[in-house]
Amino acid sequence: MIGGWLQSLGHSGLCFFVRLGRSALFMGRVAAGLPSLLPLPRLLVRELHSVGVLSMAIIVLSGLSVGMVLGLQMYNTLVDFGTEESLGPVVALSLVRELGPVLTALLFAGRAGSALTAEIGLMKATDQLSVMEMMAVDPLKRVVAPRFLAGFLSLPLLAAIFSAVGILGSYFVGVGLLGVDDGAFWSQMQSKVDLQEDVINGVIKSVVFGWVCSWIAVFEGYDAVPTTEGVSRATTRTVVHSAFAVLGLDFVLTALMFGD
Amino acid sequence: MNQSDSDDLLVRMRGIRFAIGGRQIIDGMDIDIPRGKVTSIMGPSGTGKTTLLRLIGGQWRPQEGSVEVDGVSVHRVGREGLYRLRRKMGMLFQSGALFTHLSVFENVAFPLREHTRLPEAIIRHLVLMKLEAVGLRGARDLMPSELSGGMARRVALARAIALDPTMIMYDEPFVGQDPITVGVIMQLIRRLNDTLGLTSIIVSHDVQEVSAISDRIYMISDGKVVDHGSPRALAESASEWVQQFLHGRPDGPVPFHYPAPDYVADLFGEAS
Amino acid sequence: MNRERTIEVSVGIFVAAGLAALFMLAMKVSNLSALGERGGYTLTARFENVGGLKVRSPVRIGGVRVGHVTAIDYDMQNYEAIVTLVVDRRYDRLPEDTSASIYTAGLLGEQFIGLEPGGSESFLGDGGEIVQTQSALVLENLIGHFLYSKAAEGS
Numbered sequence: 001m002i003g004g005w006l007q008s009l010g011h012s013g014l015c016f017f018v019r020l021g022r023s024a025l026f027m028g029r030v031a032a033g034l035p036s037l038l039p040l041p042r043l044l045v046r047e048l049h050s051v052g053v054l055s056m057a058i059i060v061l062s063g064l065s066v067g068m069v070l071g072l073q074m075y076n077t078l079v080d081f082g083t084e085e086s087l088g089p090v091v092a093l094s095l096v097r098e099l100g101p102v103l104t105a106l107l108f109a110g111r112a113g114s115a116l117t118a119e120i121g122l123m124k125a126t127d128q129l130s131v132m133e134m135m136a137v138d139p140l141k142r143v144v145a146p147r148f149l150a151g152f153l154s155l156p157l158l159a160a161i162f163s164a165v166g167i168l169g170s171y172f173v174g175v176g177l178l179g180v181d182d183g184a185f186w187s188q189m190q191s192k193v194d195l196q197e198d199v200i201n202g203v204i205k206s207v208v209f210g211w212v213c214s215w216i217a218v219f220e221g222y223d224a225v226p227t228t229e230g231v232s233r234a235t236t237r238t239v240v241h242s243a244f245a246v247l248g249l250d251f252v253l254t255a256l257m258f259g260d
Numbered sequence: 261m262n263q264s265d266s267d268d269l270l271v272r273m274r275g276i277r278f279a280i281g282g283r284q285i286i287d288g289m290d291i292d293i294p295r296g297k298v299t300s301i302m303g304p305s306g307t308g309k310t311t312l313l314r315l316i317g318g319q320w321r322p323q324e325g326s327v328e329v330d331g332v333s334v335h336r337v338g339r340e341g342l343y344r345l346r347r348k349m350g351m352l353f354q355s356g357a358l359f360t361h362l363s364v365f366e367n368v369a370f371p372l373r374e375h376t377r378l379p380e381a382i383i384r385h386l387v388l389m390k391l392e393a394v395g396l397r398g399a400r401d402l403m404p405s406e407l408s409g410g411m412a413r414r415v416a417l418a419r420a421i422a423l424d425p426t427m428i429m430y431d432e433p434f435v436g437q438d439p440i441t442v443g444v445i446m447q448l449i450r451r452l453n454d455t456l457g458l459t460s461i462i463v464s465h466d467v468q469e470v471s472a473i474s475d476r477i478y479m480i481s482d483g484k485v486v487d488h489g490s491p492r493a494l495a496e497s498a499s500e501w502v503q504q505f506l507h508g509r510p511d512g513p514v515p516f517h518y519p520a521p522d523y524v525a526d527l528f529g530e531a532s
Numbered sequence: 533m534n535r536e537r538t539i540e541v542s543v544g545i546f547v548a549a550g551l552a553a554l555f556m557l558a559m560k561v562s563n564l565s566a567l568g569e570r571g572g573y574t575l576t577a578r579f580e581n582v583g584g585l586k587v588r589s590p591v592r593i594g595g596v597r598v599g600h601v602t603a604i605d606y607d608m609q610n611y612e613a614i615v616t617l618v619v620d621r622r623y624d625r626l627p628e629d630t631s632a633s634i635y636t637a638g639l640l641g642e643q644f645i646g647l648e649p650g651g652s653e654s655f656l657g658d659g660g661e662i663v664q665t666q667s668a669l670v671l672e673n674l675i676g677h678f679l680y681s682k683a684a685e686g687s
Contacts, residue, residue: 157550
């Protein structure tokens with residue numbers, strides 16, 4: 001009984017390492033294919049459109065609502081201590097350091113990552129990748145690399161938009177509706193939020209998340225079992241694994257950056 | 261088995277063994293594809309016919325044996341050499357495998373744009389010529405989702421010949437098509453082969469169509485070559501298996517029944 | 533071609549929006565606009581107790597922010613805390629006998645250093661030391677004093 005359980009644990013552990021190794025090799029090959037994109041900016045622009053532009057709506061809406069809710073809730077707590085001017089720094093710090101990168105990455109995995117996986121997986125299932133190989137065109141360079149790069153570049157931009165819109169949302173609620181002082185809102189924010197410590201660290205987080213989420217998405221698509229079921233499973237795995245990876249990495253990065 | 265109608269062989273496969281997932285799909289095959297002819301590989305579903313094409317194209321690697329295309333060993337030339345070799349090969353996948361996000365015109369232009377630095381005007385000329393050859397010049401602005409299955413296959417054919425390959429491989433070109441489309445595709449295969457001086461390899465199990473257009477047929481079953489020769493020679497084959505396959509008889513060397521214990525014992529064995 | 537153009541335009545807008553957001557985070561939200569202070573000059577001050585003062589706490593004169601704390605160390609020779617602060621170049625006419633105190637903004641707010649200019653004719657330069665200092669008011673001590681004195685009165 002215990003033996004069987006151990007065996008299955010060992011087996012799944014082995015599978016995990018096999019997949020991790022395969023995805024790392026895959027990542028290396030994709031990275032090697034990135035320079036070949038230079039003469040083909042069109043490819044990247046098309047993918048930036050489907051990965052970045054089409055994610056804008058959900059990012060702006062979520063950022064706005066998260067900022068407004070944060071503004072409202074924080075105000076209710078802060079006003080008891082008479083420090084409602086701290087609304088600016090509290091909201092800005094939580095958005096810039098944590099919520100911006102993390103929520104954007106989770107939304108990105110759901111909106112763009114799953115679409116990337118499904119697209120690549122379906123291209124594989126319908127032999128489009130094979131046909132490319134038979135035409136002596138490397139699908140890693142032609143299909144996977146631009147999608148990976150687009151995801152990698154889009155996420156930090158989306159995260160910045162999320163944070164900025166969120167801060168504007170809390171400004172709207174705090175200053176516009178609840179009557180926090182306009183000047184204090186911004187000046188307190190500026191005195192508490194450090195460019196390097198907070199903003200740049202937040203951007204570094206979103207860059208890491210962009211890399212991991214795009215990596216997972218293109219790998220799952222490329223590695224998908226080329227059937228309808230296989231692709232749908234791969235899509236689910238993309239979202240789940242991205243979420244785990246983002247939350248886990250966020251803890252590690254937070255500990256590294258702000259852990260003193 | 262190595263004497264052939266002509267000594268000019270384009271593809272030479274020797275002692276191929278290939279297993280995937282523990283299942284032996286190809287178990288020692290020698291196949292010769294003569295240059296400039298239409299050669300068909302026939303056999304029941306699931307006997308590794310498509311696998312053969314992937315081995316020739318270098319997408320998969322056999323555990324044993326060698327594949328030579330135009331005198332080059334497919335699995336020994338390395339990635340660069342393989343890609344150079346593949347520019348001489350066209351392959352028509354069963355589904356057509358058109359790029360769904362590109363129009364018909366762009367699909368056919370794709371290999372040209374990837375492998376040549378031709379000016380746009382010349383690419384346009386070439387694409388329209390290839391589309392004309394398959395009779396779909398008027399459909400150039402359609403998207404793949406707007407095409408019927410037969411049209412998609414013809415566009416894929418135009419794309420496969422875009423770079424003027426030496427050989428072209430057809431994976432089940434007749435499956436699931438209406439009789440008119442089958443007729444069109446048959447005619448296209450034969451005509452392209454003869455006018456462009458191509459070498460064609462067809463993988464199929466459609467006896468009538470294949471017999472009508474092939475110069476040479478390989479019959480394969482259980483990972484082995486059962487018989488080969490011209491369609492006429494095969495029709496008079498001594499092999500019972502070939503006769504069963506060609507005439508579609510339900511019982512013969514390929515039994516109607518899946519292997520099972522004795523019927524009577526199975527039915528009443530429980531009671532005893 | 534037209535579709536291609538729309539895609540290009542929308543991608544352009546997206547990238548511009550992302551960069552604008554980054555720019556806003558840098559300029560409007562963070563203290564980048566106060567980076568000019570880094571071109572300021574350094575002063576030190578010794579305190580018995582710095583309370584809740586932190587690196588980056590503001591330095592104010594008459595309530596106006598003129599610089600910030602860059603380092604806080606402890607001198608084991610004299611058993612004093614040494615605070616290093618940077619003051620903006622614009623405010624370079626601080627008299628030598630300027631005094632520094634640690635204040636709290638509001639009852640529970642952040643702590644900052646308040647400077648009070650003296651009357652000297654010569655001014656503090658880069659690396660100068662503010663000699664007259666007043667330590668932070670530690671709330672617990674204050675309450676403790678208050679309670680003791682009340683208790684003493686009562687007895």
